[in-house]
Amino acid sequence: MTRHLFTGLLLSLLLLAGCWWTLGQVHAGPVGGGFWLVILSLLVVAWFAMDQLAADAIGARLVPVLFGAWILFLWEVVVVGFQVPHVLLPPPSAIGQAIRSHLDMLRADFVQTFVRAVVPGWLMGCGAGFVTALLIDRSPFLQRGLLPVGNLVSALPIIGVAPIMVMWFGFDWQSKAAVVVIMTFFPMLVNTTAGLSQTSAIERDLMHSYAASYVQTLVSLRLPAAMPFIFNALKINATLALIGALVAEFFGTPIVGMGFRISTEVGRMNLDVVWATIAVAALAGSLSYALLAGIERMVTFWHPSYRRR
Amino acid sequence: MAAAAVRAPVGARQLHTGRFLPVLTVTLAILAIWYLGAVWLNAPQVIDRYDDQPWTWQQLVQDSWSMERPVLPAPHQVAEEFNKTVFQTAITSKRSLVYHAWITLSATLLGFALGTLLGILLAVGIVHMRILDRALLPWVIASQTIPILAIAPMVVVVLGSVGLTGLVPKSLISMYLCFFPITIGMVKGLRSPDVLSLELMHTWNATPAQVFWKLRWPAAVPFLFASLKVAIAISLVGAIVGEMPTGAQAGIGARLLSGSYYGQTVQIWAALVMGSVMAGLLIAVVSAAERFTLRAMGARP
Numbered sequence: 001m002t003r004h005l006f007t008g009l010l011l012s013l014l015l016l017a018g019c020w021w022t023l024g025q026v027h028a029g030p031v032g033g034g035f036w037l038v039i040l041s042l043l044v045v046a047w048f049a050m051d052q053l054a055a056d057a058i059g060a061r062l063v064p065v066l067f068g069a070w071i072l073f074l075w076e077v078v079v080v081g082f083q084v085p086h087v088l089l090p091p092p093s094a095i096g097q098a099i100r101s102h103l104d105m106l107r108a109d110f111v112q113t114f115v116r117a118v119v120p121g122w123l124m125g126c127g128a129g130f131v132t133a134l135l136i137d138r139s140p141f142l143q144r145g146l147l148p149v150g151n152l153v154s155a156l157p158i159i160g161v162a163p164i165m166v167m168w169f170g171f172d173w174q175s176k177a178a179v180v181v182i183m184t185f186f187p188m189l190v191n192t193t194a195g196l197s198q199t200s201a202i203e204r205d206l207m208h209s210y211a212a213s214y215v216q217t218l219v220s221l222r223l224p225a226a227m228p229f230i231f232n233a234l235k236i237n238a239t240l241a242l243i244g245a246l247v248a249e250f251f252g253t254p255i256v257g258m259g260f261r262i263s264t265e266v267g268r269m270n271l272d273v274v275w276a277t278i279a280v281a282a283l284a285g286s287l288s289y290a291l292l293a294g295i296e297r298m299v300t301f302w303h304p305s306y307r308r309r
Numbered sequence: 310m311a312a313a314a315v316r317a318p319v320g321a322r323q324l325h326t327g328r329f330l331p332v333l334t335v336t337l338a339i340l341a342i343w344y345l346g347a348v349w350l351n352a353p354q355v356i357d358r359y360d361d362q363p364w365t366w367q368q369l370v371q372d373s374w375s376m377e378r379p380v381l382p383a384p385h386q387v388a389e390e391f392n393k394t395v396f397q398t399a400i401t402s403k404r405s406l407v408y409h410a411w412i413t414l415s416a417t418l419l420g421f422a423l424g425t426l427l428g429i430l431l432a433v434g435i436v437h438m439r440i441l442d443r444a445l446l447p448w449v450i451a452s453q454t455i456p457i458l459a460i461a462p463m464v465v466v467v468l469g470s471v472g473l474t475g476l477v478p479k480s481l482i483s484m485y486l487c488f489f490p491i492t493i494g495m496v497k498g499l500r501s502p503d504v505l506s507l508e509l510m511h512t513w514n515a516t517p518a519q520v521f522w523k524l525r526w527p528a529a530v531p532f533l534f535a536s537l538k539v540a541i542a543i544s545l546v547g548a549i550v551g552e553m554p555t556g557a558q559a560g561i562g563a564r565l566l567s568g569s570y571y572g573q574t575v576q577i578w579a580a581l582v583m584g585s586v587m588a589g590l591l592i593a594v595v596s597a598a599e600r601f602t603l604r605a606m607g608a609r610p
Binding site: 143160247282285 | 334336440445454456459553562565568
């Protein structure tokens, strides 16, 4: 154990104790100026703790966690200490409470939005984009035509089709999935096409000298080379899909769904439920991103960016 | 892109290998599919209205391209509505699409400016302070895996309850959306000078400020512009979505929402076209600024 890591951990323990004590204080009743001095000194401790940990290879992994926890702590202490009204910003403890007491509702919303709309829409949109990219692969003419159009469409505020899709496919999850399909199609098309052109002439010549057919070259050379690009699109699309489904729900839903929950509970000023829903959405978003990143690592283990330094 | 087209000699070879012909073909194909789709989707309603009277195919096609509230309006209907609300209406009128576009544009630009500032400041901090690099960067990345737009209604309502309405809440959403690509791009850019250049600065006894202004910042400018192009597009998306929960008062997003309330499909499509035109223009402006700046900095085109 290095000196930096040891000091960092020691300071973190000190910080933890200090935070524990201040949390008890702030929840017990009104606090005075001395209390905020303690918070200020804890801020200094937190800074040094993170600085020490960041200097160590193992400790550096702890820093983001510590930082996140520190932000949550500050949020809690400031909101409770200054008695910020809950309609403005509920403290994390109230959000945690809301998650616990509305577990069934949150689960139903999650199933409606994520399982029924986001996942099928994402699969269909990415699948269609991928297949289209393969279809136009043999036609440079279509590629030159579709790529600029695809790039342009990717930059457009495509989320605006949400009201149209709700009109066409009704209020239920089908319309949300349709929005997701449209939003995810073009990034996948553009990225896959870019990925398929990644091989160098010397590699293709080698395949040619092996008398490899078009399909063989595609499967064993060009698709693997395209994988970093395809996964890039998959990851971008995971976030886009969630956004698309949530925003589409602002335009009309059955009375379930995360976007619906956010827009109605905001209207009723139940901000803790809104934050609870956002927490679920954030968790779903980051977990699917992490899952995709994990799969990417397994599939493209050969890529230089994963080499140990 | 446009400059390249101007400079390149236009000839048969250019038409063969260039982008113009393929893009034209694809665009025409999209228009043709659109017209066919309009017939396909509107036909049930049109036939319903004929009420068992005999009708011809020609009549069906004509009627489905000129419905009052079509399921899918034909392109020329959208163009007509666009022309009517953009060029035939005084821009101060609330019926003018230019008026709504300006509302959205002002929020977009304010959010873009704030987001750029925040993004650059974060990147400078991350590059120069180890602790920020370790503590902040993972959270900046994680913040993008969560659907930020979902909090748009909350931001608008909460800020409205403390008296902040109109431009500011929308531009805050835009800012939140567009700081990320700028931070990531700038961190990459500010770190792009190689060790040799940094050591050269060191041998010249350059101060950190000198290293920043004379080496890191110029090296980061190309990265900055690449990020700005992404950021301005999503800043527009943020502003449009930010307008939706405010109760459909003004702006492109409000046009979308009111169109969906009253079933005015042509209005929705016209607003969508306006949004797309704005996105295209904004990106073109940033690209022009990029070319101008890079040329002024001595880059070879």
